[in-house]
Amino acid sequence: MNRKQDTRDPERISHAEEPLKARITAVHKDRFNFICSAGEGQATLKTSNYYLGDQDFPTTGDQVLLHYDPDGCSQILETLPRKTYFSRRNPNLSRGEQAVAANFDYVFIIQSLNQDFNEQRLERYLTIAWQSGAMPVVLLSKADLCEDLESYLNRAKQCAMGVPLHPVSAKTGQGLDELQEYLQPGKTIVFLGSSGVGKSSLVNALAGQERMKTKRIRDEDGKGRHTTTHRELIQLPQGAMVIDTPGMRELGIWDAESGLDEAFQDVESLLGTCKFHDCTHTAEPGCAIKEALAKGTLSPERWNSYCKLEKEIAYAQKKDLHLKKKKEKQISKYLRKHYK
Ligand SMILES: Nc1nc2c(ncn2[C@@H]2O[C@H](COP(=O)(O)OP(=O)(O)OP(=O)(O)O)[C@@H](O)[C@H]2O)c(=O)[nH]1
Ligand SMILES: [Mg+2]
Structure with a gap:
C-alpha cells in the first residue's frame, strides 16, 4: 500500500x-x-x-x-x-440564562461623584454583584470633581453595608494605591457601572497606559456615550486581569434572590421576626419592619428599594417561567404535528 x-x-x-x-x-x-x-x-x-x-x-x-x-x-x-459569573436571560430561551462575564474575584462597582451618584442604582449593582458570587468593592470615581466627599461617603456607606468604599480619581491618581491590594497576580476584577463613570479611564490609570478608549460625557446631563462596546479582559502590569464592560444597561436583574439577601442584610435580619409569619408589613401588629421604620433604624428609602427590587426579581422569574412554558407548548405542538 x-x-x-x-x-x-x-x-x-x-x-x-x-x-x-x-x-x-x-x-x-x-x-x-x-x-x-x-x-x-x-x-x-x-x-x-x-x-x-x-x-x-x-x-x-x-x-x-x-x-x-x-x-x-x-x-x-x-x-x-465557572466560579463566578453575571448572567442575563438568554434570548434563546431553550438555554435559560446566558453568562456575560465569568471567573472574577472582585466586582468594582463604580459610581462617579457627580450627577451619576444614586443610592438606588448602587443598591441594584450591589445586588447583582453579590449574586455573581464575587466580592463587591465600591469605587466613588472622579473624586477630584467633588467638594463634599464626606457627605457622599456617608450616603454610600448607608447602602454599602460594610462593603469596602474607595474614593478614587483616574485624573489625579487619588486612591489608586489603595486598590493595589485587589490587583494581585491571579486575581480578576470586573468593572461595573453606568456609561461615563470612568471605568475605562480607571483601567488605563491602573495599567499606566492607554489600553481602552475613553470619551467625554455629555455636558448637558453628564451622561456617558457608551464608548466601550465590548467586554474585554485585560492583563495589568501588576499581574491581575481586569474585565472592562460597556455601561451595564444590558444586565437585567434576573434571578438575583440570593444577591438581594446579601445586599439588604439589614432588611433580611428583620424579616421573619414579625409576630405573624405571613406579615405583609402593612397593618399587622408586631411588625418588625414597621417598628424599625418608626424608630428610624430602617430608612423608608431603603425599605422602598428592597420592595422594588424584590418585585422586579419576582416579575422577571414569573416572566421567565411563562416564556419557558410557552416554548415547551410550541415544541410539543410541533412534535405532535410532525411525528403523529
Ligand atoms: N475629572 C475627571 N474626569 C474623569 C475621571 N475619570 C474619567 N473621567 C472622564 O469621564 C469621561 C468618561 O470616561 P470613560 O472612562 O470613557 O467612562 P466609561 O465608564 O468607560 O464609559 P463607557 O465606556 O461609555 O461605559 C471621560 O471624559 C474621562 O476623561 C476622573 O477621575 N476625573
Ligand atoms: Mg468605557
Missing part, C-alpha cells in the same frame, strides 16, 4: 492535538479571542459540542479547553465550570 507521507511539522501537530487550557479575552459574533500558554489567538466553537451538544457558550473571562492552532484556526472544545 502506498501511504501518503505526513509532511506537517510534528511540533504543530502535537499543539493541535493536545487540548490546551485558555482564557477568553473577548467575544465577537462567532469568534473568540483567547490567551493561553502558547500565546494569543482567535478561535471558533466546535459545532458538535456547542450547537448540537449542551456546552455553555463561552463568555469573556471563561476558561476553556481548545485545540490550539498557531495558524489561527483554533477550536474551542469545552467551557470549564
Whole structure:
C-alpha cells in the first residue's frame, strides 16, 4: 500500500492535538479571542459540542479547553465550570440564562461623584454583584470633581453595608494605591457601572497606559456615550486581569434572590421576626419592619428599594417561567404535528 507521507511539522501537530487550557479575552459574533500558554489567538466553537451538544457558550473571562492552532484556526472544545459569573436571560430561551462575564474575584462597582451618584442604582449593582458570587468593592470615581466627599461617603456607606468604599480619581491618581491590594497576580476584577463613570479611564490609570478608549460625557446631563462596546479582559502590569464592560444597561436583574439577601442584610435580619409569619408589613401588629421604620433604624428609602427590587426579581422569574412554558407548548405542538 502506498501511504501518503505526513509532511506537517510534528511540533504543530502535537499543539493541535493536545487540548490546551485558555482564557477568553473577548467575544465577537462567532469568534473568540483567547490567551493561553502558547500565546494569543482567535478561535471558533466546535459545532458538535456547542450547537448540537449542551456546552455553555463561552463568555469573556471563561476558561476553556481548545485545540490550539498557531495558524489561527483554533477550536474551542469545552467551557470549564465557572466560579463566578453575571448572567442575563438568554434570548434563546431553550438555554435559560446566558453568562456575560465569568471567573472574577472582585466586582468594582463604580459610581462617579457627580450627577451619576444614586443610592438606588448602587443598591441594584450591589445586588447583582453579590449574586455573581464575587466580592463587591465600591469605587466613588472622579473624586477630584467633588467638594463634599464626606457627605457622599456617608450616603454610600448607608447602602454599602460594610462593603469596602474607595474614593478614587483616574485624573489625579487619588486612591489608586489603595486598590493595589485587589490587583494581585491571579486575581480578576470586573468593572461595573453606568456609561461615563470612568471605568475605562480607571483601567488605563491602573495599567499606566492607554489600553481602552475613553470619551467625554455629555455636558448637558453628564451622561456617558457608551464608548466601550465590548467586554474585554485585560492583563495589568501588576499581574491581575481586569474585565472592562460597556455601561451595564444590558444586565437585567434576573434571578438575583440570593444577591438581594446579601445586599439588604439589614432588611433580611428583620424579616421573619414579625409576630405573624405571613406579615405583609402593612397593618399587622408586631411588625418588625414597621417598628424599625418608626424608630428610624430602617430608612423608608431603603425599605422602598428592597420592595422594588424584590418585585422586579419576582416579575422577571414569573416572566421567565411563562416564556419557558410557552416554548415547551410550541415544541410539543410541533412534535405532535410532525411525528403523529
Ligand atoms: N475629572 C475627571 N474626569 C474623569 C475621571 N475619570 C474619567 N473621567 C472622564 O469621564 C469621561 C468618561 O470616561 P470613560 O472612562 O470613557 O467612562 P466609561 O465608564 O468607560 O464609559 P463607557 O465606556 O461609555 O461605559 C471621560 O471624559 C474621562 O476623561 C476622573 O477621575 N476625573
Ligand atoms: Mg468605557
